[in-house]
Amino acid sequence: MEKYVPSDLEPKWQKIWNDRNAYRTPENEKEKPKFYALEMFPYPSGEGLHMGHVRNYSMGDLVARFKRMNGYKVIHPMGADAFGLPAENAAIQRGVNPRKWTLSNMEKIREEQARLGLSYDWDRYVGTCTPEYYRFTQWLFLLFYERGLAYREKGAVNWCPDCQTVLANEQVEDGRCWRCDSTVEKKDLEQWFLRITEYADRLVEDLDRLPKWPEQVKTMQRNWIGRSEGAEVRFTIPELDDEEVAVFTTRPDTLFGVSYLVLAPEHPLVEKLIQGKPNEAAIRSFIRETKNQSERSRTGADVEKTGFDTGAKAKHPLTGGEVPIWVANYVLMDYGTGAVMGVPAHDERDFQFADQYGLPIRTVIRPRDGEATEGELREAYTGEGVLINSGPFDGMDSREAIGAIADRLAEEGKGKKTVSYRLRDWLISRQRYWGCPIPIVYCDSCGTVPVPKEELPVKLPEDVVFDGKRNPLTTSESFVKTRCPSCGGPARRETDTMDTFIDSSWYFLRYTDPHNTEKPFDAVKANEWMPVDHYIGGIEHAVLHLLYSRFFTKVLHDAGMVDAVEPFEHYFPLGMVLKDGAKMSKSKGNVVSPMEIIDRYGADTARLFILFAAPPDGELDWSDSGVEGSFRFLNRVWRLVHRHKDLFRDRPPARPEKGAAKDLYRLLHQTIKKVTADVGDRLQFNTAVSAIMELVNGIHSYPKEADRGTLAEAIEKTVILLAPFVPHITEELWHRLGREGSIHEQPWPRHDEKALVQSEVEIAVQINGKVRHKSVVPARADKEEVEERVMAEDKVKNLLEGKTVRKVIVVPGKLVNIVAK
């Protein structure tokens, strides 16, 4: 028997599939249902693929192949998220050309992907750094601009000193840069933003349209958007000619409990309020200090609250009473109006602050079934209740009062109901070279002018200096100096490039029409495939890529470019790959190289191990002996097929009626049923593999003298069931069995329900809930008959000796429980 040598087989089949263009996306196949299988495309780093990629692609490829065999027309594309900092850093450090560097990495990644035997439609490959692609990224930017969704504004933005660029809020984690972990600073800069906040409500609401998304991810997005309903309340400041200061509160029902206002140190009114006040100097230095603090030391929950009384007073909008105005570090300019009303009796933070500075505490809510706390409060009462000390609203329930007080404020022109969000607009400018140029020109006479779409792409210039000191684009005179598209006069180009998350916010749409030279994609083509039916990728993108892509899809929907309002019907988070319980990393020296594994065992073994070793959303601890086991299994299948090769000559499959053949036939159909459900519905790939292993074990122990036709049938179906998991070995075996065509074009087996029926079943006999005996009964027997048969058995009689039977519970096909004393 010939040995199983994956290093011979795998390249052979990869070449054949490639030459035949076997996985090209079907076009004009109207009768088949569509399926869009997608895995997050990789950043083409110089390192090549890591095991996380292999896991992601193995799962996606299994699903794509499975759906094809199940009669779907499948689109399964791949590309590269090719803009980004590492290419530019390589340019700075090693003088390499970022474009060449990236293109060669892309090539390397593609070769490695090819070695995995993934069924991609390579004709649809897109690289976001190519002018053919980024031309339309620019086109989309202009679309956003036309629709009023892209704007330039000056403000305090996140600046990463290490990456030498600004960052979006989503890209700051715990006050640190998501990429390089440096502490992020604040800088006042004029930058481009996308108005994602305009879509905040829809981004929250439409999460309910995504039942197949993990709850955890939806919660993270909800938290990130941070929608909260409340009211804006405007206080007036008599000493500033009744200038108004607005606060946002979710608890307008506590308005009569306000004992002070607090402004964020950055609040624009602060300057006017402190002028000439006794502690002006102290406040100024406090503000300076606070502004210099990092995000983390400023906003941590454990950070001490500090503040100063400005000495100014505001007038309460309903009572007309005077309330002092303070400035404190715990109020953030970023959220709400940058000012809050202090209600110490009913807010923990306010309580702590008031306690610390001796500010008055007024109780205005008492618990519904209790008394208001008398005397000194120990802590704030933050629950709902009944209003007291609240003038005309006394006795009203707080839930009702929220609306009533907001309405009263509205009537008097002193406030309104409003919604506040934690989500900020998406800052997309990056002061870096290796990204998509923002297609905008600044003209002294015309101002900000968009580059006309027909002049796209605004290409990245090559005559730039990479010195690591400034944005390289600013060093290219040929790029910066241009003519105004509007008046033809001299003008200068925007030198910022776009956040690379923009590139990846629409690539799944480009795949549907990747060669379009007129527009990003054709609506008819996009609608044929969108939304993505199954999207696999790391959960680290829960509020980055996944939120941005949802935003983009909604905008493009509104622009009439695509019917879908959500890009990803089903997002499946990928579990991490670990080694010895830790994330693989060079510093720990526990990295397992995918290509070395393929060299040694082949791609099929790598894929099988990865799919088998852990449930797909759980962590997967790499195990060398586990890989050996998967390789052993494939060898076992290889030998099995070869040993019985001669059986495969036009055997008509029949449903055997008795004996070992019947049992094997039943096992086969149980397995078909289980694998179909596990891969198609449950997405439990590990149990699907174990079911096939059980089938192979069953075939192995099939008696020599039993029916050969059934054996041949079982072996053939085993190979077909394995095909989407391990495409190379199964294709080889298929041909060695003398079959025509590709195994991957075979229809997926359907189970025979009748084959599952057993004439007799073994059931457990429990006495008082403990299994004491096994009994074989006719499968069709009803409860009475089962009870009768079991009770009549000698063993059961012995066990029950000296006991009184109280009750007998029969679960047909499973067990009998005899309750006896």
Added chain:
RNA sequence: GCGGGUGUGGCGGAAUUGGCAGACGCACUAGACUUAGGAUCUAGCGCCUCUGGCGUGGGGGUUCGAGUCCCUCCACCCGCACCA
């Protein structure tokens, strides 16, 4: 602090609807074959004081019956965290 999740043999993990816990694999043990075995095959493999008892993080409950449902406690993981 708030929200979500997880906890099952030596290890990875099964158990889909409350019904035989530990499927499948790894590791391990013994045997067969063999010049050899890190190949292959056969058998075994939760724990213990072993004709029996115990056992799904601990304790309690519901039930004829609980890994699964309820209460409570513990441990670990993830997300959010002065968001007014």
